[in-house]
Amino acid sequence: MQRTRNVGYDDDDLYDDDDYYEEEEAEVMSADDKEQMRISTISTREALGSAGSNISDAQIQEALWHYYYDVGKSVSYLKNKFAAPAPKQEAQPKKEKATSRFDQAASAAVEKAPVPAGKHPYEQYSYTQSTYPVASSLLLPPVTMPSSAQDFFADVPWGKVPAHRLGVITIDEPHFRGGLLGxxxxxxxxxxxxxxxxEEAQAASNANGEMDAAVAMLDKLTVKSQKNGAPAGEADRPSRISKYTARRRSPSPKPEAPVEEAAPEPEAPKPAIEVEYPAQRATASMFASTLCGTSRSAQTINVQQEFPAPYSHYKDYQDIKPFEGPSxxxxxxxxAFLRHTGTTPKKKPAVAANGDKLADSVEKLAVDEPKVKSKNLNVLGELQKSGMKRMANFVVVGHVDHxxxxxxxxxxxxxxxxxxxxxxxxxKEAETIGKSSFALAWVMDETSEERSRGVTVDIATNYFETDKSRFTILDAPGHKDFIPNMISGSSQADFPVxxxxxxxxxxxxxxxxxxxEHILIARSMGMQHIIxxxxxxxxxxxxxARFDEITKxxxxxxxxxxxxxxxxxxxPLAGLTGENVVTKTxxxxxxxxxxETLxxxxxxxxxxxxxxxxxxRLSVADVFRGDLRSPLSISGRIDAGTLQVGDVILALPANETATIKSIEVQDAPVDWAVAGQIPTxxxxxxxxxxxxxxxxVCSPKAPVKLVKAFTSKLLAFEHVLPMPVEVFRSTLxxxxxxxTLxxxxxxFTGEVTKKKPRIxxxxxxxxxxxxxxRELPIEEGMRVVVRERGRTVGAGLMENVA
Amino acid sequence: MRLLKSQIDQKTGSGFVTLLPEEPEDMWHAYNLIQEHDRIRAKAVRRVSKTSDAGSVSSQRIALDLTIQVTSTDFDIGSGQLHVSGKVASENEHVKLGQHHTLDLELNRKFTLEKADGWDSVALEMLKEASETERHAELWAVVLGEGTANICMITEHQTILRQRIEVGVPRKRKGGIDGHTKGMEKFFSTTLSTLLRQIDLPAATATQGKTLPLLLASPGFVANAFLAYIKTEATRTTNKPLMALIPSIVVAHSSSAHIHSLNEILSSPAITTKLSDTKYARETALMDKFLTLMRLDDGRAWYGPREVERAVDKGAVGRGGGVLMINNSLFRAQNVKQRRKWVVLVDRVRDVEGGEVRVLSSLHESGKRLEGLGGVAAILTYPLEDLDEEGEGDEFGGGDEEQGEMVI
Known part of the structure; x- marks a missing residue:
């Protein structure tokens, strides 16, 4: 076991990345463990009696650690090891190490899951494998092995061997797994x-046994183990750390500058941070420990209770609380957000050499949601100042597949x-499903449903800009089932194509x-121009001839x-080839x-x-979750009025207020938006x-009334009777x-020609x-479209509340 | 509803019936049968307080048979409960005459009904309909749209909206269709779980074989997408009852996600062939016929109480195609005179004129439609003009008008 680890340390240079040594430091004994260790050490020493006189506390503790404080096992192990060295000794570590591939995999899996944060579970395994590439094919002996060599060789007829030639065969102790075997x-x-x-009896007989070469070898091993493996071996740890500190990334760049200027005080690094990992030993499940045996336990020993943090010996360090403020x-x-929203960004806190100041300024940078402040812009003035390009929204309508x-x-x-x-x-994608002519349409049709069926389902919004104007395209679906979507798109447009x-x-x-139908809807939305x-x-x-016929x-x-x-x-144009669209044919x-071209x-x-x-007045066309910064976003056309960041708005019919955190127009952040635009x-x-x-969405000062019924002047496209209908108002x-009729x-004149018509x-x-x-926000002068059974039956103008 | 006992005098119509409601739908029938001033006798639990001679008051809950004279009825469509309130009409040792009591009619608890003015033809018709024993078609329907779903139960006489689901589905956006896809997924899963809760599928082990057909209807592809979702979900969770349900799912097209498009769904030929000739389908077809005639505007279809009465007076709703459609809400009129008027009209059309009378259930979409038209409509045998007094001046609109004021 120790050999493994020793070799591992030799290899350390390979793994000496910043993070790797932390792993060993992380394995600190918990208080419970320490206490148990202390008690067990005493009892082990008692059990060892005189035989243990040449065994150091560190060795005992290590043994206890390996055996999970099982005093009995530790004693026998120590006795075997120190009191009665045997020729077989060499085999011991090898056997323990000899885990099958399966075991390795299983224990790797075990390790992976429960390691405390900040550890790299693979490290030890990686050098285990590199050290014993052959061992991986060896199998662990079955657990039912006899518990001592005497038992093992009980029936072997070589009893007459002289005592001085008698070798002691030490067999790897079957490690009783605490949990499973109780x-x-x-x-x-x-x-x-x-x-x-x-074993005491045996030890007594061997106490004055010869100290041969094997013992010398063993001693060498133990010295090493004492130095590196023992839990108490902290003496050389800090020096190791300090070797790495230079390379270590500092947790926060902020305190770095002043710290580096300060005169380096050659004070000995003292432990500044004490980390406790109380759950350290409690991680392996019963199944896992069955699979991996106790050999696992030996590998996770490197326990260090405390380790110094870099810079901790500088005097400024104590005052700085780097994690108090936001990172x-x-x-x-x-x-970035403040800049983006346009509100005055808070002053960047000057990095003060004095830690107190820094802490203060950090505190000022409260993490809580910044209150959106209105700039109280005169939006109309801004609009004139900005000399903005003409902004036009148009809806593309027409029959399906046109x-x-x-x-x-x-x-x-x-x-x-x-x-x-x-x-x-x-x-390419279109060709793979055999619809190559759809490629251009897929620019607008993005959902899988739309692509597989080759039909636009919902309005697609896109933007483009020319020298004079900025356009918003609203590509409407042509299929009759999606007229509601088309209506909501048309309501956001200035004119139809x-x-x-x-x-x-x-x-x-x-x-x-x-x-x-699209023409009628576009017209009833109040659009006057048409391309x-x-x-x-x-x-x-x-x-x-064909063009003239159609024109007529x-x-x-x-x-x-x-x-x-x-x-x-x-x-006249051709969309697929692009003639007369942007360039003349x-x-x-x-x-x-x-x-002209289109x-x-x-x-x-x-x-x-x-x-x-x-x-x-803004009609909400979509409610969605933008990103983390904006958990709730809406988009829709401003029918009338203006708005700016920080404005409080009223959402109807819910009758709830909200604050505008930021505004985007055509995917670009702005401070304000005016009627005719479709902001997010x-x-x-x-x-x-x-x-x-x-x-x-309206301003709380001038809300729209909620109405349950209203009278409307209705232009009928179909027969109208008193009947259930769908009422469309803008996106609603x-x-x-x-x-009633x-x-x-x-x-033309609006005079009543017949009261209470039948139809x-x-x-x-x-x-x-x-x-x-249910009650909906509708006010006078709003245009409604009335549909029934998938047909547009009429277009209306809201007159008053009924 | 089981008719346990009936003692109705053919001539005068006086008498009583004893009925045993067996399924929730029977409550609807009972609601239609029970009118104001009727006497109803049923088992009731009443808290009776007694004042002893010493003046102490003790109250006790007593189960007793009560006869009340109905003052009002209250029907809860969702739960199918009927509360009948009235005044106690026959005294007994616990209750005095004229005390108020509200009877809660319950399933499998018989009640006796006696009509105040005797059993008229409409009431008898209703009774007959209510006590028909053969099981009628029932089905579940889900009318879907992107983000909204209406789960309804359609029975012979009722369309019950069991649950309305609204889930915010973000619309497709440039570059990010994720929100839409996720929203739809959430919407489908909500709808399915709600539907399963409503339908209450029999457990896999249960032997009860009857599964009601399920109708999915939507504009566009939502219904199909939902069916696909149900299928994958059934396979994924190996939900046996759900798997068993799949073959009985019918997908239909509707023009909107609102419940009133059920009308259109159930009158579409694709569905009528699949669903047996239900009362619902018949009513819907009849309404459609009426509306077609209305559109033709040749004076053969009229609606509204006054107009229809006049048409009947002129003998236009008679043999050879005359149909009187009347909503059963008119017979529930609180006003007895009103009700009698309608009963007289129905009797006249049926017995004197020889026309056809259809009573439409106000709980079906077609009935609601008729309700919008005043609750009564008629298809005439010959055209009649100007049933609504005012002269009809056909104005002629032509030529271009100026933009602005009048244009809508």
């Missing part, structure tokens, strides 16, 4: 006692928002399907939906088109007036349960019903009472 039981104690008696990392993070996502993917790709590498990656598939039949199918992207022109060979039909349709003709822009077949049209389009002056707000002081999609989607109105037909305008399932 080492403390009466039976075991009895057995140990009997064994002790026998340098924390400080750095906090500083190429909305692909067109946007192409736009982003051509504008270098998406790099070539990502596109190549997507293309309608994508139409120009190929035969597709256009016509779309007109019956979601092309129509119609006539897509997939490459499939109809850039036929002018769509113009008729759009004007019917009350888009002014002059505010409709038609662009070079296709000779498209010579006839001289108008990008030019986007830059030109007139934006609706922003309502900066009105009180804050990181909030504090609110529980996530109070916020959900569709809520309204709530079940409700049309309770109050009156049918004249479309409202498509195209008619009526005043209806809408009943909501």
């Amino acid at each position: 080492g403390s039981s009466k039976l075991a104690a009895l057995a140990a006692k009997r064994r002790k008696e026998r 340098p990392d924390d400080i750095h993070l906090q500083r 190429g909305k996502s692909t067109l946007m993917g192409r736009l982003l790709y051509d504008l270098k928002v998406i790099d070539q590498r990502s596109i190549d990656k997507l293309r 309608l994508v139409i598939d120009s190929s035969t039949n597709s256009f016509e199918a779309g007109l019956k399907g979601q092309t129509k 119609v992207a006539v897509n997939k022109m490459d499939t109809v060979a850039w036929s002018k 039909k769509m113009t008729a349709f759009l004007t019917e939906a009350s888009f002014a003709e002059k505010r409709i822009t038609f662009i 070079s296709n000779p077949a498209a010579d006839w088109y001289t108008g 990008l030019e049209a986007l830059e030109r389009i007139e934006l609706p007036q922003r309502q900066f002056e009105k009180p804050l 707000l990181h909030l504090t002081d609110i529980d996530p349960v109070h916020l959900r999609q569709g809520d309204i 989607n709530s079940p409700g019903s049309i309770r 109050s009156a049918k109105l004249n479309k 409202v037909k498509p195209g008619e305008v009526a005043r209806v009472v809408v009943q909501l399932e």
